[in-house]
Amino acid sequence: MSLSPKRIPADLLPIMDALTRIGRDVAGIIARGALGDSLSVEVGENSDGDGQKALDVMADELFEAALRETAVKYYASEEQEVVLDLGEGKYALAIDPLDGSSNIDVNVSIGTIFSIFEAKDGAEESFLRPAHEQVAGGYIVFGPQTGMAVTFGDGVLIYAMDPASGEFLLVEEDKQIVPSSKEFAINASNRRHWVKGARSYIEECEAGETGSKGKNMNMRWVGSLVAEAHRILTRGGVFLYPADERKGYENGRLRMTYECAPIAFLIEQAGGEAHDGVTRILDKTAPELHARTPLVFGSVEEVRSVKAHYEA
């Protein structure tokens, strides 16, 4: 067992155990860095047209193989075109096996994001449904410390991996996001492409105490959604990946099924909020497996302020 089982629903425990076991193994591979094979070498393209790196594919294969031994019937991966039927089981699991691919090999936090539903009759039907039907959502973060944040719909649990044993130990039982914050995260290089609401909110942040916010803000952008989510869970803040005018970015960059739905579930369970500028993420249904959605999440006050800018 790679996981302290306290507070995990019994029939999800073998799935969580498989996820953390592979999390431990992937953390070990990443920690070897340049002493091992190059993890960032491009090995292909996924169905989204994103370049696939060696570690994207390796992580996907490891998670798929481990989950075959569990109650996961349907496996939907960002790195695979279609949903896989893994055999008998009650659950459907969606995964971004390796989030933050551009940060592989630069020794910056990356992660794995997962979302679990009860399986329905069809493979795709098990995922194309309102995000609030998730039974679990979470991430594993590979950084200076390997850890996990997960919700089963009853608060957010934080685990830390003991590097000596590879075991994930529960370190916090009810993580809460502070409601007010002074940190925002957005890829500002896309400013000229942003939709109006995002642009005016960021202008207000930049105006600091000379603007209507009346307080100075600070900016952080890691480029790994998992790392931003972990920072925001830990000390608050707001994250935006808005829709923009570039071709293919009409719905932003992040995928609803593998990234936005589980992060929104976690954030709401921690007392934060998540929307796409207009609609609550957990009320959305992905129109197709690899569909994207704009994403805004974090501390309540800032997330609501972003919404007000979109509505203005």
Ligand code: AHG
């Ligand atoms: P992935 O590595 O799974 O493709 O996800 C990368 C995502 C996310 O982690 C990050 O927030 C965002 O892409 C960064 O996008 P930009 O390079 O456009 O800033």
Ligand code: MN
């Ligand atoms: Mn990702």
Ligand code: MN
């Ligand atoms: Mn990925």
